[in-house]
Amino acid sequence: MIPLENLSYQLHCSNSNAPLKILSVLEEGGVEKGDNQKEKRAGKALSKARKSFNITTTADKMALGEVTNATSDGANSFSFLEMEGSKVIVVEPMPFGSEVALVVRFRGVVQEGDVGAIYSPYSSRGSSFEQPISCSFPILTHFEVALARWAFPCPDHPQYRICWQLKTLQLPSIYHTVVGNTSLVVSSSGQGSCVQYRGAPCGPLPAYVFAFAAFTGARALKRVSGSLEILRVGVFLQQPPSNLQLDGNMSAMVTCEGGERNTDSLDLHVMATPEGGVEEVTLKRVMHVVQEAVRLLQHFFHSPLPLLQCDVVTVLLAPTMPYLSGMEHHCCVFLDEAIFATKRAGAAEKGGKDKHTAEIEQVELIVHEIVHHWMGNAVGLPFAVKEGICMVLESVFADIILYGKPKRRVMDFRREKRVL
Template sequence: MKKLTLSALSLAIASASICAQANEYVIEKFAKPSAQSVSLILDPAQEQFSGSTTITLEVLTKTKIIELNGEDYNAKLVKLSGDGQCTMTANALKTGKVQLICAHEINPGNYTLTIDFDAPFNKQSVGLYKTIDHGTPYLFTQFEMSDARRAFPVFDEPEYKIPFQLNITSPSNLKVFANTEAVKQESNNGQTTHQFATTKPLPSYLVAFAVGDFEQLPIKGMPIEGNIVTTKGKIALGDYAAKHMPAILNALEQYFGIPYVYSKLDSVAVPEFPFGAMENAGLVTYREDILLIDEAHANQNAKQSSVSVIAHELAHQWYGNLVTMKWWNDLWLNEAFASWMAAKVTHQLFPEFESNLSLPQNNVMDADARLSTKPIRKPIKTEADIMDGLGLAYSKGSAVLSMVENWIGEDAFQQGIQAYMQQFAFKNAEASDLWTALAKSSKQDVASVLKSFIEQSSFPLLNITQDKTKLTIKQTRFANAGVDAPAQLWTVPVVIKYGRGDEVKTAKILLNKPSQTVQLDFEPEWIYPDENAMGYYRWVLPTPQLNALLANAEKVLTPREKRAFISGSDALLSAGLLSGGDLLKTLGQFIDDAHPRVVGMALGYIESQKGVFIDESNEALWQKYISAKAQSAITKYGLVAVKNEDPSISKLRPQLVSLLAFEAQDPAIIATAKQQAQRYLADSTQVDPYLAGTYLKIAAFNGDAALLKAYQTAFETTQDPEKRTNLLVNLSYFKSAALQTEALNYTLGDKVTASDMRYVMGGNLYKKERKALFQQWVMDNYALVSKKLPPFVLPSLPNYLGGGCSQADLDKTTAFFAPKVEEVAGFSRSLSKLNESVTDCINLRTREVASVNSYLKTL
């Protein structure tokens, strides 16, 4: 070990699997905190800040060492007060823990630890960071997962759930917000010190504050005070959230059976934010374009996104904040539950959004099937471990919770949740605690179901055969064709829907063996093995039964079931259980479906398969096929919105317009897009809000240097967060090499924030030659890119460069990043996943391209 100041520390997030004591990344329990006070001097106009912290703690065993966390600090004084007080020195271990060392042994007992420090404001959208919005500097915080330690020394693990008390001194002309209300303010020499009320017990990652020239809008109708808080000039866009937040909060209070427990509820729109939102207790932060909505001109997608994310973050005030995980291995449950709860509340309050047609499992099952994918509950050491599969945790976790609720019933599920909340309020809990509560309320073996899906990766494939009124269900692990996957067994709630004539019934079974049978009430004409698409599994039927289901699908399946059928058929292609030609035939059947959301999904999967199978030999065939399919829907729905049309049609139209522009290269569509893009730049409210982003993309792809400059100017000057994001995303679609390079170089300047860089990456993957340029640009500018990206984003960078079906892209990406696996935690894991993904894609193309081409030639 070497002596150092806190500024020299490079900390990894602590880890705890099941046995935290055996993990070298976890803070050794020489001491535990009971309360912490933090005093900070913050001026957004500066580049540095200073502060001090006082931690009341109990030394648990005779020791010379106390461990905690801290990063990027210059420690001026570290002092332990109490019996045997001492001035301490700071040492860092390679595991990332900070050891504060006393020259003599410290006896067990109660002490006070005081640390004075200063540090720079962060530049990567994490910790305590500075951002400049339209020339005005602001300070914000983002502490999850391991970044509270960048703002002040702290026991930065969720198990240490303690009260925090903040004192913030800043220029008197600025406003300061924190988790609690200010109870005292003192001004002197142009500076004001804000003393905030002590919080209820919180883990460090939920502490938050913001400093700047803010505007605020009171939220009326909540049981506690709250405000929408924005940077200058944007408060008028807070009306939509302020109007609907009380109803969302009330719905959550009713569901949990516990009133909101914190003293206030402020919602902050942050112009530079690395996530969608963050559930800080009493001070929830949001990316601007989610919280701030121009209700009169926004489309339903924007409104649904706003409502859903607000519901997600407010659900966390109970699940995650009131009851907190013991360790990051249960972060999956925090996010899964909040996602599940948000979907329930959104559909309850806004049925017109049709959020019940969303199938979160569709987003992740392809990745979940791979051998390189880990379970969503897994050992955690570094932040890269947490971020690995976090999207899987949201989507798989919420889908599995939905499956369990569907199995045990809504009432039993709610009773279990309420009992769990009551038992662990203001405490820490583990996943097994929830399973126990649900088992008690339902009198079902909930643990066996949840453990089999949460503690194993992948999911079951159900092979269903029929013998008159008897069905035999066999389960195996779903795997892509040619992959030798280890055998696994799940406990699966299965609900089978079947029918004959006008009669429709269901049969339920808890499948916990490799094979079981179920007796039906009559011999069915058709079978759908997943009523209402609630199961986290795939299924396959023999060809006669599959054909019978397809023949009856239009009249017997709901839109949600049809969407699941489409997704499941695509998966069967990957598994080698359906040919490429048969998949395209199946997808084509749904293009004329009565529900636009079904049509959109079918078209989306057709586009996806084009990405796998297209080459120089069949490019014209694909163009003809997709253009024809799009035209069928366009003929039905039209290219221009009509008054009072169903929003589901409005949501489908951008997909149709995009296909005409990029596949059919329709000159009229391209001309319209260019004209509408100019109109949007002048006044975004004058363009169809559903089509605006699509028009900007088409215009960019067919645009010149003047248009790129116009996008950049509008991006820098607009006060509308949605317009800003629209322009940001579409900066990446300019076609020529010179303009693509200019747009990429622009992201390295100070106009594009660290958290915004990801938004400019996606468009560069469109077209082989543009992806190649992007790949080389990242490699040439890696030092700058890696320094600017938020730390948790960097490990995923290889996925942007090497994904798809190209062995050459994979080889080049691997050669570049392999030497860097020691310096960036997560690169090794990303490369492993990338290799498996590309290999699967290449194998699929080799196996099925003849079938696909044969089908395309028949049209």
């Protein structure tokens, strides 16, 4: 989804009864080489902004923007700006710890499946909300890489990890299934024939793993539910046993001396669209792989699954973008339903690919996305590093899940000693 028109902002500071004073508004691009005075003004404003807010954008790529409408409402402590283009709004200094509410309004369009941000894989088919539709007509998010800024203003870079909360998600009432990083519940009826959903806070997380998905249609999504055993932090306060082995027999149930249970149970849901061709037995197999992957990886990383305030884990098999096999949204993993569809398995066998090879690919994909919850989501790493680590570990732990033991060795860095 990208803004098309009527873009406006509202700024509100919780620690002040007076409207925020706008020092300057900077617009990305549009600097004319002959307009030296304008460049100087932009350069001075950016220099001041850098000192206050660590803005790193170079002055030769910014120009002072023109505010088309600026008003303030002292009663509500709002400063209102209506403008066009991409802006950096520099406001007066605020007390440490201030909370600022930024409300963005615009008219936009849901993109097709090969664009990203907020998109629908079926948007090019010409379906209409006013007419009955047989498919689930999903609306999904995909914010990697640097696509979150298309949907809303945010620190859209993996180095920035902030807390998120989907306070209001308003959708047409025909959407009956909505999932996200946390449980989403109906908060109230929206305008007209709309329904509003609300989620709990989660994070700190980078913007690209924040997600939600919504589905409509006459038939409900296919679903299997179970639970994950999340080890408590106290289990890992002691050193791992010296004889710890990476195999399928690592216990998921750890008890203390008094026999007290040292795990917490977390709801796990695996879902697929009814028209996606994924059978229930496949959903159960996916759930089993997720449970085993979490169990093994908790012992390997010597750390519980980093929930980061998330209260449920959802694995969604849905029609994703053409080049996307899976996406590691935190506790809301998206997998391409085509990879798990029955018709694809049959086509693979006809093409010479045996069923077992297809199963290995599926297990490796699931493990890859679960590993990202540690490497990338909870701990930020350069793209090539986190993907490289996940590619190695997906093969190792897929072997353990399928065969009970790894076919390749992974060095245990916790016990390696080097003499310098």
